Amino acid sequence: MPTERTIDVEYLARVEGEGSLKAVVRDGTVELVEFGIFEPPRFFEAFLRGRPYSDAPDITARICGICPVAYQMSSCHAMERAFGATVGEPWRSLRRLLYCGEWIESHVLHVFLLHAPDFLGYESAIHMAADHREAVEKALRLKKIGNEIVTVLGGREIHPINVRVGGFYSLARRRDLEAVPLDEALDLARWMVAFTASLPMPDVELDFDFVSLRHPDEYPLNEGRIVSTSGIDVANDEWDRAFVEEHVERSNALHSRTVDGGVYHVGPLARYAHNADRLSEEARRAGADTGLPAVVRNPFRSIVVRAVETVHAVGEAIRIADAYDDTVDPFVPIAPVAGTGAAGTEAPRGLLWHRYEVDGEGRITEARIVPPTAQNQLTMEADVRAVLEANLSLPDDELQWRLEQTIRNYDPCISCATHFLRLEIDRG
Amino acid sequence: MAGRPRLAVLKFTSCDGCQLSLLDCEDELLAIAGALEIANFAEASREVAPGPYDLALVEGSITTAHDAERIRQVRRESSVLVTIGACATAGGIQALRNWADVEEFTRYVYATPEHISTLDRSTPVHDHVTVDFELRGCPISKRQLLEVVNAFLNRRRPVIPTFAVCVECKRAGVPCVMVAEGTPCLGPVTQAGCGALCPSYRRGCFGCFGPMESSNAASLSNRWQELGAGSRELVDAFRSYNAYAEPFREAADAH
Numbered sequence: 001m002p003t004e005r006t007i008d009v010e011y012l013a014r015v016e017g018e019g020s021l022k023a024v025v026r027d028g029t030v031e032l033v034e035f036g037i038f039e040p041p042r043f044f045e046a047f048l049r050g051r052p053y054s055d056a057p058d059i060t061a062r063i064c065g066i067c068p069v070a071y072q073m074s075s076c077h078a079m080e081r082a083f084g085a086t087v088g089e090p091w092r093s094l095r096r097l098l099y100c101g102e103w104i105e106s107h108v109l110h111v112f113l114l115h116a117p118d119f120l121g122y123e124s125a126i127h128m129a130a131d132h133r134e135a136v137e138k139a140l141r142l143k144k145i146g147n148e149i150v151t152v153l154g155g156r157e158i159h160p161i162n163v164r165v166g167g168f169y170s171l172a173r174r175r176d177l178e179a180v181p182l183d184e185a186l187d188l189a190r191w192m193v194a195f196t197a198s199l200p201m202p203d204v205e206l207d208f209d210f211v212s213l214r215h216p217d218e219y220p221l222n223e224g225r226i227v228s229t230s231g232i233d234v235a236n237d238e239w240d241r242a243f244v245e246e247h248v249e250r251s252n253a254l255h256s257r258t259v260d261g262g263v264y265h266v267g268p269l270a271r272y273a274h275n276a277d278r279l280s281e282e283a284r285r286a287g288a289d290t291g292l293p294a295v296v297r298n299p300f301r302s303i304v305v306r307a308v309e310t311v312h313a314v315g316e317a318i319r320i321a322d323a324y325d326d327t328v329d330p331f332v333p334i335a336p337v338a339g340t341g342a343a344g345t346e347a348p349r350g351l352l353w354h355r356y357e358v359d360g361e362g363r364i365t366e367a368r369i370v371p372p373t374a375q376n377q378l379t380m381e382a383d384v385r386a387v388l389e390a391n392l393s394l395p396d397d398e399l400q401w402r403l404e405q406t407i408r409n410y411d412p413c414i415s416c417a418t419h420f421l422r423l424e425i426d427r428g
Numbered sequence: 429m430a431g432r433p434r435l436a437v438l439k440f441t442s443c444d445g446c447q448l449s450l451l452d453c454e455d456e457l458l459a460i461a462g463a464l465e466i467a468n469f470a471e472a473s474r475e476v477a478p479g480p481y482d483l484a485l486v487e488g489s490i491t492t493a494h495d496a497e498r499i500r501q502v503r504r505e506s507s508v509l510v511t512i513g514a515c516a517t518a519g520g521i522q523a524l525r526n527w528a529d530v531e532e533f534t535r536y537v538y539a540t541p542e543h544i545s546t547l548d549r550s551t552p553v554h555d556h557v558t559v560d561f562e563l564r565g566c567p568i569s570k571r572q573l574l575e576v577v578n579a580f581l582n583r584r585r586p587v588i589p590t591f592a593v594c595v596e597c598k599r600a601g602v603p604c605v606m607v608a609e610g611t612p613c614l615g616p617v618t619q620a621g622c623g624a625l626c627p628s629y630r631r632g633c634f635g636c637f638g639p640m641e642s643s644n645a646a647s648l649s650n651r652w653q654e655l656g657a658g659s660r661e662l663v664d665a666f667r668s669y670n671a672y673a674e675p676f677r678e679a680a681d682a683h
Contacts, residue, residue, distance in 0.1 A: 013474035016444045040441045040491045041546055046533035047524040052664060058634065062521045062669070065445020065567060105452075113451060113472065124473030126461045136458070144454035155625050157452055158445040158567040159636070162629045169631040245539075404474065 003027060007400045012407060014114040014124070016066050017414025021407060023388055033385045035377055035407065039414045048367040053079050053336055053358050054165055060354070060369065061159045064413055066109065069102035069150060070347030072163040073222055074354040074369075079165045080334070081237070082341030082358050087332050090325060091167040092222070097320040098153045098163070099221045099345070100313040104146025104185065105157065106348035107268075107306040107313075110411045111196060112139035115303055118405035119199040135195060142188040142310075148180045149317060167331030174326040182321060185314045190286050193307040197290035202402070205297045206386055208379065209262050210270035213346055219278040219312055220271060222345045227274055230262060237342040239353055239370070256375040263378040266350030267410060268305040269296050283312035299383055299409040306348075306411075336362030347372055349411040373412045380410050433482035433581070436468040438502060440488025440495050441522060441550065445567040446513035447471055447487045453570050463581055479505030483580050489515040489522060489550045496547070496556055503557035510576055511553045514566035518638050519672035521566070523550040526672055552672070561586060566636040566669035569621050589620045590641045593633050596624035605632055612652045614665060617643035617675065638670035645679035659683040 009021040018039040024032040044063055048056065056075040061068035073095060080087055112135070113125040122128040129136040147157040152172045154160025162169050211232065213224030227233050232242045244259055258264055273295045276284070287308040296305055342355040350372030357366035387406045391399055437447050451457065451472060467477040484506035490496050503509055511517050519526070525533055526549045534541040553559055563576055563586075572588055579586040589595070593615035597604060605611040605627045613632035615624070619640040626633045639645070649662050657665075666680035 011470055011476070013470045013476065014472065016448075016471065018439065040495065041534075041537065041544060042441060042491075042522040043525055043530075043533045043537055044521075046536040047521075047528065049536075055664070055668075059521060059668075062443050062445075062566065065443040065448045068445070109448075109451065123475035124466075124469075126458070126466060126473065127475070129458055129461070133458075140454040140457060143452075147452060147454070155629055156567075156622075158448060161626050161631065161634075169626075169629045401474075 005396065007396065007403060009400060009404060012404060014117070014408060015412050015414060016064070017412070019407075019412065019414045021384065021403060023384065023403060025388070025392065028392060030385055030388050033381050033388065035380050035384065037414055045367040045369060048364050051364050053082075053356070053362045053364060056356065056364065057163050057165065058159075058161075063369070063371070065158050066106055066413060067102060067347045067349065067352075068159045069099055069154065069163075070345060070352050072160065073099055073345045074343050074352050075356070076163065076165050077222060077343035077345065078341040078354040078356050079358070080341065081343060082339040082356055083334060083337055084339070085166065085332060085334055087166060090328055091332065093320045093323070094153060094168065094171075096221050097317055097324075098150060098160070100317040100320075101146050101149025101153065103221075103313040103348050104189075104310055104317075105143050105150065106146075107310045108139055108143040108146060108192070110348070111192065111303055111306050112136065112143075114411070115405075115408050116196070116199065118401065118408060119201070119300075119303070138188055138191060142185055142192065145181060145185040145188075152176045152180060164331055166334040167329075169330060171326050171328065171330045174324055177321050177324055180321070182314060182318045186282070186311070186318065189307070189311040189314045190282075192310055193286040193290060193304065196304045196307040197292075199303065201298065202300045202387070202405075203298070204300065204387060204390065206299060206383060208265040208269065208297060209258065210273040211264045211266050211375070212270040212274050212351060213344060214274050215278065217278070219275050219280070219316075220346050226344055226351070228258065228264060229273065230258060230260075230264075232258065236344050236353070237340075237355075239342060239344075239355070255378045256370065257378065263382055264375065265379040266372050266375050267302065268309055269299065269302050270350065271346060272296060272305045272308070279308070280312050280315040282315050283308050286311045299406070302409050336360075349373065349413055350376065371413065373410070373414060376410050376412065380407055380412070383409065432463065432465040434467040434477070434480070435464040436479065436481040436484045436502075436506065437466075437471070438468070438484060438486050439471070440486065440499065440516065440553070441491040442488030442513065442515040442520065444471065444487070446516075446565075447485070449512075449568055449570040449573050450485070453574060456574060460577060464577070481506045482508065483577075484509045486511050486516050486553055487513055489519045489552060490556055491522060491547050491550045492545060493547065499553055499556050508560045508580060509557070510561045510563060510580075511559050512563045512568050512573065514564065514636065514638060514669045515550075516553045517562040517564055517673075518670040519550040519552050521669050521671070523672035524667060525550055527667070550672070563588065564619055564637045565621055569623070572621055591620055592616055592640045592643070593618045593620050593622065593624055593627070593637070596620045596622070597627050600624050600628065602628045605630060606651070606655070610655050612655055612657055612661070612665070614648070616648050617645050617679075634665070634668060635676065636669045638673045639675035643675050645675050646682065649679060649683070
């Protein structure tokens with residue numbers, strides 16, 4: 001008699017937004033894996049048309065409450081390219097500092113509050129705190145310091161108000177920045193690497209086509225060419241030469257692929273694979289001390305790479321804060337002209353690409369946004385399939401949890417993905 | 429630990445930022461988890477317990493027929509229902525569709541528009557069910573969120589000011605950006621709560637906490653016009669994160 005096992009996670013927990021996972025196994029063979037998204041559409045690209053260019057950083061921030069700075073950075077850079085404006089130092093470094101704050105708070109949120117409980121068998125970080133109170137308290141402390149950086153530079157941690165095309169509305173005071181305990185954050189981030197490396201790690205190695213920015217001198221945040229393991233190497237405005245969006249019938253979701261049809265992977269593992277040689281000395285050492293290889297192909301180990309990136313972000317924040325001069329102008333004046341601009345930046349969960357067309361009055365005529373979670377859909381499904389095939393002997397409840405953990409490896413941001421996904425809302 | 433009030437944190441159409449505010453209460457989170465049983469908070473825990481709930485914090489606007497049903501179910505299951513953020517209290521930025529052709533929007537964003545099932549309008553929760561308290565902001569202030577939770581635990585009304593951002597500027601000694609620099613500002617018609625954030629960064633308020641009680645948007649519009657704003661700028665200003673809140677809706681429609 002044929003046997004069929006269905007694993008149906010109707011509402012994925014500990015992810016940002018509303019998603020589901022369905023897997024069907026018949027007679028020991030995986031028949032179906034679907035990462036579904038039922039987050040309702042919000043139509044950002046549509047209602048951006050006609051709005052002034054200066055609205056883009058504030059409005060697109062509202063796509064995601066967890067990575068608003070990423071949206072502000074991609075939209076500002078795209079607009080400045082559309083106008084041929086050069087925004088150099090010190091604004092360039094200050095933007096990096098702001099982004100470092102977001103990387104710290106977002107990575108710590110994901111690592112400790114959303115992901116680590118899976119590795120240790122807890123339903124949540126609150127449950128975990130009953131046995132690991134000190135670890136959760138340290139994590140909250142580090143997360144708070146990341147948020148403090150964003151608050152000092154941006155005004156508040158969620159949807160900062162101080163970012164504008166051209167720079168900032170006003171500059172944070174040096175003494176406010178000096179009050180942020182960054183040295184303490186560095187110790188906590190190093191501890192975070194050791195903590196994540198000590199977690200029981202599922203054993204799986206997968207082949208990935210990693211896609212991220214690559215910058216000549218820096219671990220990438222705001223700038224760089226878009227590169228891949230498979231040999232893509234394009235400028236930010238050459239996106240369509242490298243990637244296509246494909247409509248897959250079974251899920252009615254638009255999936256990103258490389259132009260030759262390949263599945264690709266964005267996020268910390270991709271950044272690390274392409275830029276490990278650009279990490280700060282302290283981040284490299286923190287990773288090396290735990291035996292982290294130069295390329296990590298175990299998606300569960302992304303939790304360690306996030307911790308290594310957190311060390312890097314804290315170190316970078318310390319260096320920028322030390323050199324900070326608050327007596328300069330807060331922004332470069334911007335003169336809008338008709339044009340087109342595209343920019344990819346590295347959101348905590350991967351490459352976030354924006355493209356805008358603006359008319360001579362500075363109003364947006366076309367908008368395109370490609371968020372990281374949309375790009376990772378196919379690789380998430382492929383990972384779930386591989387993990388499922390390797391763990392068929394597990395009982396249903398354990399298997400379901402392992403598959404959820406596999407999705408959470410990607411720190412998926414479903415609210416981000418949704419406004420652009422071609423999705424079918426079918427909640428039965 | 430029996431007898432703790434049961435908390436649900438629920439999401440509708442939104443960015444997750446307002447419920448994230450609870451996780452951003454780094455100094456208070458574990459204490460909150462001690463005082464309340466976190467029964468249903470999918471962003472934080474895979475353990476989801478069914479209702480009834482003593483306190484439901486609801487984020488997001490209503491944009492699908494399914495969610496219009498779901499919010500009624502949430503109301504039935506919840507003793508106290510508090511909406512948090514501009515999406516839940518006013519329809520959010522996605523309410524810009526309310527002035528557009530949603531079919532055209534769908535075709536612009538989606539390859540297979542026939543698969544998209546969405547309502548023509550994004551509406552606040554209070555259009556669908558009775559709401560016990562509304563906490564404003566895009567995003568909410570976590571200080572105000574803590575006040576709401578604290579008030580609930582102590583069985584009193586939350587103390588949340590309903591006066592204008594202007595009052596916060598005066599209290600903080602922030603020079604008026606409109607008077608001193610001629611920068612158009614929505615502070616005179618916007619509810620306080622942010623701590624006069626934008627003016628303290630030398631930026632005009634853009635109304636993310638929504639209209640204050642008995643605001644005079646028509647008078648402010650006149651002042652903006654004296655400062656050089658045209659009809660289009662006024663419409664843009666009132667049609668943003670709280671576009672569908674009635675006083676802002678009327679102010680934009682007037683231009």
